[in-house]
Amino acid sequence: MFWFFHRRESFMKQSRFIKWDISHLDDYVLLPAEEGFVNKRDCFYVSHFWRTREAPDPQGEDFKLVHQDLANQQWTYVWVDWTCLPQNAGTQVEREYTNRMLMRTPVLMRECAFEWRYPEFQPRLWILLEVSQYMLNSSGNFAKTADMQPYIDDVHAMKSEGVYQTIKQRGYSCSMSRDYRLLVGWLELLIIMSKIVPEIPMRKFILDSLEPASVGGLKHMDTGINVDKTNGIVSHDGAVNRFDPLFPLDEDGFPKGVS
Template identity: 45%
Template structure:
């Protein structure tokens, strides 16, 4: 079915223009090109053979097969000049069994983008929470800077997982701030530590995602239930409300466009 759906597109621009009502596909870089590169490779139509397309539907992106890379951007022109952090990640990841990896610089069209690429880029942003939630998580951060994207990525991984990652010095400030959001709330924590985004528009949806994650966790809903609700929200972006009965019998409703959880 996946192959037939992809073969129905006549060219890349038609694929990028595909209606959001259809199945979303993510570019994942294959293991071999990732481990062979000397610096992070910018996404390009000329290197399509470096990728697989995985459908944004349950069961295709899994933690046994896929990794998500969380990293700082050191420059808008190149997030990792010289490949310093890439080499650290390659060293760790080549020791582990996996097949595909998602790095924003390498797996989604970057500036300058055509209108068709911009439409696809927007849909990736709207659904990338499911990539983080369903993939293994890899990171290497420089000395702490209050980057909101990094905090969100750490929160998405930590609050939708049963196990915990080792609290390395570069990871520790972010996970401590995730716990602070659980104790206090999201916005005061962001203000206290000066979290910022390069693009103001990103801040609005990142804060809303963080608030939903923290609220579900504070309601003591099981992680499996949180994952199911959030995945369903990703797979069904037009639903006004999501109704879910948890393992312990709670009935939870998310009215997404009102920002209400009952």
């Protein structure tokens, strides 16, 4: 499995986020969806609001701010969902690719450098996942800005009060209804791992190992952690933690039961 990453020279000459287009493949590089190929030195993951369902940033307002942020940074490739995944894909191959790679996006959130620009706070579930992955898998003091602070507060709330309770209380939602249980499951698994695996490299290794669609579970001998993605169970030191099941997958590439 390979990611389409937008080359720096192509990204920096744009005036807005461009839509993925098979006729512009020279603007991209393909990177394997594996640790090491995608890294914080070379790659940025851009987190942003979708202002409309038809296009995330029609007037280029958010792009301008992201462009300014990245202009003075050292990097080579950038990943933006609108630009790097076929959107409203017309062919079966494109649809299948998009669904498969959406299931692997937490790897990018953990392994890439993180760039974000948010307008006024809105409870978007994808944004909460992106901030959670960045916050809970960053060593040392991670960068914070005022526009990220509400999501940071909600990550702390999820750790103390529970994922579903926080999402419900704050009114988090997503435009694609099928994504909801998937994102809740990812968040619940991430919060569980942040509590029982304090070492970030080990936490990332376990989460990366669980991401592939073919993996239904994991027994990690060094930590004694047993993860069952089918039943949504993490067992550790005699304790059982539950999350929304993430396996097996249906024909569309999403966990069965996600609608």
